[in-house]
Amino acid sequence: MNQNLKKLFETETKKVDEWLGKLLPPESAEPVSIHKSMRYSMFAGGKRLRPVLCLLAHEICGGEGDKAYPAACALEMMHTFSLIHDDLPCMDDDDFRRGKPTNHKVFGEAIAVLAGDALCIHAYGILGSYVGLPIVKEISSALGTAGMIGGQVADIESEGTADVDAKTLEFIHIHKTEKLITTSLRTGAIIAGADEAKLAAITKYGQGIGLAFQIVDDVLDLTSDTATLGKDVGSDLENNKATYPRLYGIDKSRAEAKRLVNEAKDALALFGEKGAMLRELADFIVERVN
Amino acid sequence: MNQNLKKLFETETKKVDEWLGKLLPPESAEPVSIHKSMRYSMFAGGKRLRPVLCLLAHEICGGEGDKAYPAACALEMMHTFSLIHDDLPCMDDDDFRRGKPTNHKVFGEAIAVLAGDALCIHAYGILGSYVGLPIVKEISSALGTAGMIGGQVADIESEGTADVDAKTLEFIHIHKTEKLITTSLRTGAIIAGADEAKLAAITKYGQGIGLAFQIVDDVLDLTSDTATLGKDVGSDLENNKATYPRLYGIDKSRAEAKRLVNEAKDALALFGEKGAMLRELADFIVERVN
Numbered sequence: 001m002n003q004n005l006k007k008l009f010e011t012e013t014k015k016v017d018e019w020l021g022k023l024l025p026p027e028s029a030e031p032v033s034i035h036k037s038m039r040y041s042m043f044a045g046g047k048r049l050r051p052v053l054c055l056l057a058h059e060i061c062g063g064e065g066d067k068a069y070p071a072a073c074a075l076e077m078m079h080t081f082s083l084i085h086d087d088l089p090c091m092d093d094d095d096f097r098r099g100k101p102t103n104h105k106v107f108g109e110a111i112a113v114l115a116g117d118a119l120c121i122h123a124y125g126i127l128g129s130y131v132g133l134p135i136v137k138e139i140s141s142a143l144g145t146a147g148m149i150g151g152q153v154a155d156i157e158s159e160g161t162a163d164v165d166a167k168t169l170e171f172i173h174i175h176k177t178e179k180l181i182t183t184s185l186r187t188g189a190i191i192a193g194a195d196e197a198k199l200a201a202i203t204k205y206g207q208g209i210g211l212a213f214q215i216v217d218d219v220l221d222l223t224s225d226t227a228t229l230g231k232d233v234g235s236d237l238e239n240n241k242a243t244y245p246r247l248y249g250i251d252k253s254r255a256e257a258k259r260l261v262n263e264a265k266d267a268l269a270l271f272g273e274k275g276a277m278l279r280e281l282a283d284f285i286v287e288r289v290n
Numbered sequence: 291m292n293q294n295l296k297k298l299f300e301t302e303t304k305k306v307d308e309w310l311g312k313l314l315p316p317e318s319a320e321p322v323s324i325h326k327s328m329r330y331s332m333f334a335g336g337k338r339l340r341p342v343l344c345l346l347a348h349e350i351c352g353g354e355g356d357k358a359y360p361a362a363c364a365l366e367m368m369h370t371f372s373l374i375h376d377d378l379p380c381m382d383d384d385d386f387r388r389g390k391p392t393n394h395k396v397f398g399e400a401i402a403v404l405a406g407d408a409l410c411i412h413a414y415g416i417l418g419s420y421v422g423l424p425i426v427k428e429i430s431s432a433l434g435t436a437g438m439i440g441g442q443v444a445d446i447e448s449e450g451t452a453d454v455d456a457k458t459l460e461f462i463h464i465h466k467t468e469k470l471i472t473t474s475l476r477t478g479a480i481i482a483g484a485d486e487a488k489l490a491a492i493t494k495y496g497q498g499i500g501l502a503f504q505i506v507d508d509v510l511d512l513t514s515d516t517a518t519l520g521k522d523v524g525s526d527l528e529n530n531k532a533t534y535p536r537l538y539g540i541d542k543s544r545a546e547a548k549r550l551v552n553e554a555k556d557a558l559a560l561f562g563e564k565g566a567m568l569r570e571l572a573d574f575i576v577e578r579v580n
Contacts, residue, residue, distance in 0.1 A: 090399050111446075122434050133426075140412070145321070157321065
């Protein structure tokens with residue numbers, strides 16, 4: 001990772017974590033167990049990619065001050081909610097995430113289900129209190145059955161299918177991952193009051209890196225090891241999941257990720273030099289597998 | 291149930307169901323399974339108590355037209371989301387609800403978890419599109435860890451505890467049930483532009499019937515049969531749950547429900563004759579066990 005980008009992530013992760021610390025219910029509030037469980041997963045070493053995307057989009061669209069932080073935190077809560085439910089025994093049944101035992105392994109399944117629910121509800125509470133109605137709409141459509149949840153369903157249903165076609169695979173990737181990534185960027189841009197041209201550029205960028213990100217993730221599941229990845233590797237293969245490398249092979253997957261990232265970078269042309277950091281970030285996404 | 295009230299429920303249930311039919315994603319939309327699962331539980335014979343409370347409060351606070359229906363539908367989706375998750379094997383592990391197999395029994399656990407999530411997200415999408423920010427806040431605080439989810443956690447954690455004290459029991463009842471009932475009423479009142487005095491009266495009424503409703507539910511779990519109740523009876527006892535009759539006995543529980551309902555009716559004084567239907571509804575709640 002480029003030094004400037006690394007520094008940015010360090011600074012913003014710290015700031016987002018401070019905001020999260022304040023926006024999440026305190027661990028001491030009753031019932032203690034659910035608040036512990038929520039905070040456990042929220043502070044389990046996430047990359048804060050979605051908050052950073054939101055904050056960067058906010059900045060390059062002319063947004064000022066700390067206005068985008070509550071939304072950035074809400075997006076990270078939504079993402080974490082989806083991970084907790086995704087890891088459940090009835091879903092992907094994963095024991096580790098980011099090198100730590102998954103939520104249900106520590107707190108039990110019931111609390112894990114409720115902690116996911118609570119993070120989702122709490123994130124909406126933040127949008128209702130500090131952000132605004134257009135963002136409530138934007139995020140709901142990215143998360144619902146026409147978005148992330150739809151992708152998870154298709155993903156589960158693809159398991160064990162002998163042949164996964166390209167159309168299904170694209171549906172899964174776009175819905176499961178790309179939509180929330182694009183919405184994270186769009187949220188920052190909307191809060192900054194971006195005009196239509198800027199919003200369209202940001203959206204195109206998100207679609208490129210969002211899809212590339214999922215392809216890279218699938219490749220890493222095959223090529224990395226548990227220590228580096230912090231979660232079980234090979235679980236996609238084990239679960240007979242629809243993945244890019246399964247359909248196209250590793251080399252073609254890498255090439256496709258690279259192509260998408262270049263397309264994403266091109267979409268930022270109208271931002272000129274201000275888009276430098278988002279371009280770096282796009283490069284970083286494919287770097288992980290090249 | 292009084293004839294006027296019965297007629298009102300029939301009319302409003304039909305209207306709410308029509309709205310729900312339009313507001314929920316069509317069953318034919320991809321992925322079909324999740325939309326089937328959402329609609330299965332939404333149209334499984336729910337009493338539509340929360341929508342009716344919202345609509346009645348809207349009306350007696352001077353609200354006009356169909357303005358409260360989207361919020362009423364969102365409240366029912368939130369309620370159904372909580373029931374689907376509550377019935378999961380890792381939670382209450384119930385096989386029947388309203389005389390029909392529970393969601394996970396029909397669609398499997400993974401889809402049931404995701405259908406609950408999707409209903410919650412979709413409900414927020416409706417609030418974002420048709421309702422407004424104050425209601426997003428209001429409902430989030432009723433549902434989160436300071437509300438319904440907090441109550442579910444305390445409920446689960448009380449299972450198997452030898453002695454449940456009165457304080458814990460009250461915490462569970464208030465959070466698990468009363469908060470969403472009160473918020474249903476408050477939502478209708480807020481949409482109608484109710485002043486503070488009316489909002490306070492509606493809130494007090496909700497607190498009374500909300501608590502009474504849960505007490506009655508606990509009594510019915512002991513005294514009714516599966517056919518009448520449409521769900522497994524005695525499951526609270528089986529799960530060693532904290533309930534009112536367990537702590538105070540059935541007679542005292544009935545008396546307390548009656549007292550709460552009378553208090554609720556008194557709170558409606560400032561609405562005069564306009565409060566008649568809400569008073570009938572309060573009576574109906576205790577009638578079920580008397």
